[in-house]
Amino acid sequence: MKLVVRRRFYKHTYLKIVLTVAAIGLTLLISMVILYLASNIPPEDFIYAVYMGLIDPSTLRYLIPLTLCGLGLTLPYKAGIWNIGSEGQLLSGAIIATYIALYIYPTDINPIIGIPLLLIASFMAGAATALVAGFLKARYNLNEILSTLMLNYIIIGLGNYLVYGPWRGATQYGYPRTDIIPSQLWITNIEILGIRINMTLIIIILASALALNYIIKHTRFGYDITVYGLNRDAAIYSGISPEKVIILTMLISGGLAGLAGAGEVLAIHRQLIRVQDVSAGYGYMAILVAWLSRMDPMATILSGYLVAALISTGYTLQILAGLTIGAVNLFIGGLLVLATALDFLLEYEVEIRW
Amino acid sequence: MFRNREVIGLVGSTPTQLFINGLSKRFGPIHALKNVSIEFRGGEIHIILGENGAGKTTLAKILSGIYRLDEGEITINGTPVKIRNTKDALRNGIAIVSQYPKLIEEMTVAENLLIALDYYGPLTTPRSVIERAVELADKYGLHIDMDKYIYSLSFSERQRVEILKALLLNPSVLILDEPTTLLTPNEKRGLYRFIEMLKQEGKIVIVITHKIDEALEIGDRITILRDGKVIVSLPKEKLTKDMIIKYMFSDGAEENKYNQIFIRRDASNRNAVLVVEGVDVIDDYGYIILKNVNLKVFEGEIVGVAGIAGTGLKELGESIYGLRKIARGQIVINGRSVSYMKREEIANNVGFIPDNIVKTLVLELEVEKNFRLKKSLWSITLDAMERYINKFRIKAESPNQNTGTLSGGNLQKLVVSREVALKPKLLIATNPTKALDHISINVIHGIFREYASNGGAVLILSEDIDEVLRISDRIYVISNNTIKPVDSNKDARKLMMELLT
Numbered sequence: 001m002k003l004v005v006r007r008r009f010y011k012h013t014y015l016k017i018v019l020t021v022a023a024i025g026l027t028l029l030i031s032m033v034i035l036y037l038a039s040n041i042p043p044e045d046f047i048y049a050v051y052m053g054l055i056d057p058s059t060l061r062y063l064i065p066l067t068l069c070g071l072g073l074t075l076p077y078k079a080g081i082w083n084i085g086s087e088g089q090l091l092s093g094a095i096i097a098t099y100i101a102l103y104i105y106p107t108d109i110n111p112i113i114g115i116p117l118l119l120i121a122s123f124m125a126g127a128a129t130a131l132v133a134g135f136l137k138a139r140y141n142l143n144e145i146l147s148t149l150m151l152n153y154i155i156i157g158l159g160n161y162l163v164y165g166p167w168r169g170a171t172q173y174g175y176p177r178t179d180i181i182p183s184q185l186w187i188t189n190i191e192i193l194g195i196r197i198n199m200t201l202i203i204i205i206l207a208s209a210l211a212l213n214y215i216i217k218h219t220r221f222g223y224d225i226t227v228y229g230l231n232r233d234a235a236i237y238s239g240i241s242p243e244k245v246i247i248l249t250m251l252i253s254g255g256l257a258g259l260a261g262a263g264e265v266l267a268i269h270r271q272l273i274r275v276q277d278v279s280a281g282y283g284y285m286a287i288l289v290a291w292l293s294r295m296d297p298m299a300t301i302l303s304g305y306l307v308a309a310l311i312s313t314g315y316t317l318q319i320l321a322g323l324t325i326g327a328v329n330l331f332i333g334g335l336l337v338l339a340t341a342l343d344f345l346l347e348y349e350v351e352i353r354w
Numbered sequence: 355m356f357r358n359r360e361v362i363g364l365v366g367s368t369p370t371q372l373f374i375n376g377l378s379k380r381f382g383p384i385h386a387l388k389n390v391s392i393e394f395r396g397g398e399i400h401i402i403l404g405e406n407g408a409g410k411t412t413l414a415k416i417l418s419g420i421y422r423l424d425e426g427e428i429t430i431n432g433t434p435v436k437i438r439n440t441k442d443a444l445r446n447g448i449a450i451v452s453q454y455p456k457l458i459e460e461m462t463v464a465e466n467l468l469i470a471l472d473y474y475g476p477l478t479t480p481r482s483v484i485e486r487a488v489e490l491a492d493k494y495g496l497h498i499d500m501d502k503y504i505y506s507l508s509f510s511e512r513q514r515v516e517i518l519k520a521l522l523l524n525p526s527v528l529i530l531d532e533p534t535t536l537l538t539p540n541e542k543r544g545l546y547r548f549i550e551m552l553k554q555e556g557k558i559v560i561v562i563t564h565k566i567d568e569a570l571e572i573g574d575r576i577t578i579l580r581d582g583k584v585i586v587s588l589p590k591e592k593l594t595k596d597m598i599i600k601y602m603f604s605d606g607a608e609e610n611k612y613n614q615i616f617i618r619r620d621a622s623n624r625n626a627v628l629v630v631e632g633v634d635v636i637d638d639y640g641y642i643i644l645k646n647v648n649l650k651v652f653e654g655e656i657v658g659v660a661g662i663a664g665t666g667l668k669e670l671g672e673s674i675y676g677l678r679k680i681a682r683g684q685i686v687i688n689g690r691s692v693s694y695m696k697r698e699e700i701a702n703n704v705g706f707i708p709d710n711i712v713k714t715l716v717l718e719l720e721v722e723k724n725f726r727l728k729k730s731l732w733s734i735t736l737d738a739m740e741r742y743i744n745k746f747r748i749k750a751e752s753p754n755q756n757t758g759t760l761s762g763g764n765l766q767k768l769v770v771s772r773e774v775a776l777k778p779k780l781l782i783a784t785n786p787t788k789a790l791d792h793i794s795i796n797v798i799h800g801i802f803r804e805y806a807s808n809g810g811a812v813l814i815l816s817e818d819i820d821e822v823l824r825i826s827d828r829i830y831v832i833s834n835n836t837i838k839p840v841d842s843n844k845d846a847r848k849l850m851m852e853l854l855t
Contacts, residue, residue: 220732226719227727233713236677238727239701 004351016294019342023292024306027334034330041321049320053313057195061268062311064201065090065260065282067304070289071208071297072256076249078216078295080229085133085148087283088155089254091275092129093122093261095159098167098272101181101265111184115200118185119262126258127251129155134250138243144250152283159275167272177273187267201263205301208256212297225249257283285311288336310335370396370431370447370526372558377426379412379582386412388582390426394527396556399549401573403563405602405662409582410562411453414529417560418450419443444473449525453532453664454639455512457504463515464500470522483522490521494548509641510541517548527558534568535664546572564662566598578602599851603819618827624653627780627811628674633683635669642681643669645836649813651780656802656812658826660819660850665832667815668709671784674813676700688779702730705773705781709788711766715757722753725772734775746771747797763790770798774805781805784815799825819850 028050035041053059069086076083097118105114133147160176169179189196216222228235228245235242264278265271272278285307292303314328372394379387387409394400402410415421417428419440428435430446437443443450457466467487468480484500491497496514504512513533520528530549534542549572552559563569569576570590577587578601585601586593628651635644643666651657661667672678674685676692685692687704708714715724725739726732739753746767750760760768770786781802787795802812802825816822822829829840833853840849 220729223723223726223732227716230716230718231713234716234727236697237675237701237706237708237714239696239698239729241696241698 023339049316053309062308068260069286072253073290086257088152089126089257090261092125093258096125097262122258122262123255127255130250130254138246373429401569404579408579447526449520450529455516629686634681651811655827658814658822660822661832705778707783709784717758742771
């Protein structure tokens with residue numbers, strides 16, 4: 001028997017869909033078996049939890065930060081620039097939103113202007129954080145994986161210093177969190193068909209997805225990104241500026257993560273809390289979201305929903321069967337491993353010869 | 355395997371014999387070597403001579419275990435041996451000094467040499483290996499400071515380290531791949547002395563080169579390869595320079611490849627589009643590969659530069675296109691210095707066909723998308739694009755076809771058509787018709803001609819002498835690390851051949 005492996009130059013869309021669905025299906029199947037063997041959870045309970053995850057309104061709550069960060073990652077990933085600093089960029093947005101809301105916001109400004117201003121500031125904060133890594137890569141060719149990862153720890157440290165130190169709220173009984181931000185700056189949920197939905201951020205997600213989709217598929221800049229990601233030599237030979245691609249994709253990426261951070265503060269927590277509780281790893285899970293969508297912004301909404309549903313399922317299982325956070329990690333980890341493994345079949349065609 | 359280093363070496367003992375018999379090697383559809391049989395004898399300097407692509411380096415890589423042979427047999431002292439990897443080769447006493455030293459820049463000479471430790475037993479101390487290296491260096495006149503870092507060394511010093519690395523393994527067969535390409539005359543003499551010493555010890559020395567003079571100067575026996583086949587394998591005394599030239603380059607048979615001959619024109623009273631003044635060109639390793647290059651291309655003319663691969667042809671093109679820093683001098687296109695131009699500006703004003711066209715294509719994207727790669731072609735209409743595709747006879751079903759499915763020749767034509775469609779002031783083409791059939795060559799040459807008649811300036815950098823002879827108004831040849839003009843009216847072909855080799 002001989003395995004012949006050939007590189008694919010053309011990747012059919014249906015293959016991408018089949019492989020993604022297969023990865024998700026296999027993850028669920030394997031998780032089901034593991035949970036049955038390890039914790040004696042009956043398969044029907046498991047299936048019920050998955051079903052609940054898919055329809056639970058709380059799925060929408062996770063979908064928002066995951067999809068925003070995931071959307072941001074589509075651009076740099078398409079260019080082959082591995083920004084894994086969404087977590088830190090999200091937190092920068094959260095920190096700046098809190099700072100402005102608590103310390104600079106003049107109370108007589110109309111929230112119709114105030115909230116957009118806050119969102120813009122958070123976008124800029126996230127973008128600025130990503131820019132540090134982008135600049136270092138563009139100017140000194142420093143590996144962006146390392147710099148974005150290390151920046152995450154710097155921002156986490158900074159955030160925790162603030163909530164434990166100078167920003168600790170006077171009304172919080174000594175807990176490590178800031179005061180509640182003025183209520184006119186809260187992003188409120190709207191009830192539609194009995195489900196409470198954060199319309200502001202959902203609209204931002206839809207608009208960004210459409211905009212990114214347009215940029216990637218119909219603009220010269222999107223084309224530059226695609227070429228740079230597929231063949232750097234071709235990009236350089238034809239006069240595409242690598243610096244421009246690196247800086248701009250990182251800026252947009254960081255900005256969208258920053259928006260997610262503002263969303264967490266303004267819509268969910270209404271204050272800055274310990275940073276590991278602001279972003280429960282959304283920035284990292286967003287890597288999976290972007291990857292599952294194959295860097296297609298419209299598909300990112302779907303993959304964001306799927307990953308959010310898996311998180312909900314994990315939490316349902318925690319309540320249902322008394323499992324720990326490990327259940328969520330099992331899904332996310334399993335999906336990451338399988339999605340990357342099956343990606344091999346997308347890049348290469350494998351033929352078995354007897 | 356080398357538990358006892360005395361076992362491997364045959365220092366000063368009986369001469370070794372190395373036979374290769376019926377050796378063949380294919381890379382996909384390309385026959386790199388076809389049924390090659392050569393006999394190497396101890397105490398003899400055996401030159402493998404041939405043009406680029408003749409299969410010299412493939413042969414060396416098979417003997418040293420870097421490539422595996424497809425067919426054939428290798429026999430050492432009468433015993434057939436299997437060489438499946440570099441370890442097998444070293445076990446059989448075959449070591450190679452490659453053209454570009456493969457050393458670790460951030461380590462000292464001594465640390466680099468300790469790689470040999472693997473092949474001595476576990477009881478050998480690093481110190482004893484270094485002592486042996488110093489001993490060898492003294493013996494062969496390869497003096498080098500063991501504590502210097504590799505990055506601080508010159509090319510010839512690096513080569514000495516590479517040679518010492520090979521000698522530490524006590525080989526009975528030493529292969530040197532193009533060893534003198536980057537050496538000064540003085541350094542060359544040193545290397546020749548060293549090769550002579552190895553010969554006196556009865557070792558087999560195989561020197562791979564494309565330089566005829568060098569072959570005649572140091573060789574005892576010369577094997578000429580062409581298109582992967584052995585043409586002759588004779589003692590030096592039986593060969594003359596003229597014979598070698600005839601054997602190395604397919605004599606005349608190929609001239610028919612080009613059935614149109616163009617009339618040369620004089621364009622020197624027009625404006626110069628490209629001016630290259632006193633430029634030193636640097637190769638990938640940071641060495642100066644071409645010194646003091648002076649070259650002008652005027653409006654409405656085709657200038658051809660002929661050169662053998664690996665002598666700076668590709669690097670010259672890349673330097674003019676601004677992809678490569680130059681060590682000295684200046685390059686001016688349309689009155690503007692390239693070093694002050696943005697890459698995008700150069701890309702959109704200069705057509706460039708690189709040696710490796712895949713570097714300017716994105717095989718995963720459609721033909722149409724590849725055509726739009728340069729910004730000034732971004733909004734070219736599909737009709738205009740199809741006109742180019744038809745004019746160049748590119749076999750593509752539609753502009754939406756995936757580029758990766760086109761054949762090599764069609765990819766080549768796609769790049770040429772795109773760069774011509776750009777309507778640049780200057781068109782630089784490196785081996786523009788490599789891998790093309792006769793009809794396509796004629797089409798492309800015709801288009802270059804048409805382009806020049808419309809006032810464009812074309813610079814052809816080609817390894818194909820006949821191509822340069824045929825379409826150039828003026829000719830240069832890369833010779834001795836610089837470029838020299840050749841009077842195209844005299845017996846240019848013979849002149850070029852002599853300068854090239």
